[in-house]
Amino acid sequence: MTALATIGRFDVSPLVDAAGERASVRFLEFFASHIRNPNTRRAYGRAVGEFLSWCEAHGVASIAAVQPLHVAGYIEELTQARSAPTAKQRLAAVRMLFDWLVVGQVVPVNPAASVRGPSHSVRRGKTPVLDPHEARQLLDAIDVSTPVGLRDRALIGLMVYSFARIGAALGMRVEDAYVQNRRLWVRLHEKGGKRHEMPCHHNLEAYLHAYMEGTGIAEDRKGPLFRTIGRGTGQLTRTPLPQANAYAMIQRRAIGAGISTRIGNHTFRATGITAYLKNGGTIEKAAAMANHSSTRNTQLYDRRSDAVTLDEVERVLI
Known part of the structure; x- marks a missing residue:
């Protein structure tokens, strides 16, 4: 293949x-x-890649030869090895890909259209x-005497107090924090x-x-709000902070604070929503x-029932 063989991190399968x-x-x-x-x-690329690898291992010669x-x-094997939500997401990715190929007249029908995924119902988030x-x-x-400490506290605080998704937080520019009616928005x-503004x-x-003021980025209105730290300098660069780096930072901060709960980027969104509802x-x-x-x-992030369950468990006085 030519340069068309790759785009970003996606390789064209032999199939x-x-x-x-x-x-x-x-x-x-x-x-x-x-997409x-x-x-x-990224998620669909991983899902499609895994499916095509499975097909190749099972003797399918071409993507045009894939049958229901x-x-x-594939979904049956995946359901036995992975969770139902994972199997449903993989099926959705495969189904969407073949819909696209049908419209482009690459394949005549969608082989995933008639395949049903595993049943799954969620009332409480994980x-x-x-x-x-x-x-x-x-x-x-968090030690806020350094630029990295100021950045990390601001990022975690943003997710807690505004219920922001990590992707939305990391996509902000400096100008996305602005004053309106004498209050920062x-x-x-x-x-x-x-x-979404709030x-x-x-x-x-x-x-x-x-x-923003402690790191000197307040005037760089078009620059990314949350940035990486220069190697060996301890100062902010102009490169947006990647999501994986944010996750690693959160793990370090949790360990440093002595928190044993296994948290992730989404934890703070759920924490803020639950605290808001409790009050x-x-x-x-x-x-x-x-x-x-x-x-x-929103109800998937409402974890007020956790406290009720714990109170009831403690009633077992033995």
Whole structure:
């Protein structure tokens, strides 16, 4: 293949190559133009790659030769080895890819269209949540005498107090923290191109002001808000902080604060929503603040029932 053989981190599978150049180009266009969200692109690329590797190992000669039985067999094996949500996501990726190939007249029908995924119903999210005292402990444990400390406190504070997704937080520019009606606001660019604006909690306002002014980035309005640290300098660069780096930072900060809960980037969104609801907030307002299209999504982050369950367990007085 030529330079068309790769785009970003996606390699064209031999099964795609075997179907001809038209199939290869259409395959690359699926990731390059049809899927715009980088996180979805990465997840679907991994899912499609795993499926095509499975097909290759099971003797499928070309992507055009994939049949419903192949897709069903893959999903059946995957369901036995992985969780139901993982199997459903993999099936969705394969189904969307073949829809794209059908429209491009690479294959006549979608072999995944008739395959059903495993049943799965979720009423309670699995994201680990911090107790408000733990969240406070984590924030207070950060040494803010350095640029990296100011950055880390501001980023964690943003996710806690504004319920921001990590992708939206890391996508912010300095100009997305702005003053309106004598109060600092934040502008978040959420999934699907949605723009979400909300005023800052007074703690978040203090963290952001300290970070922008203490690191000298306040005047770089078009630059990224959260940045990497230069190797050996300890100073901020102009490179946006990658999501993987943010995750590694959170792990270090949790260990440094003595927090044993296994947390991730999404923990702070759930922590903020739960704390808000515990203090009399409504699920409707929480959904608006989190930029959820439905309160059903917000309810997955509502972990108030954890405390009730713990209280009931302690009634077993033996």
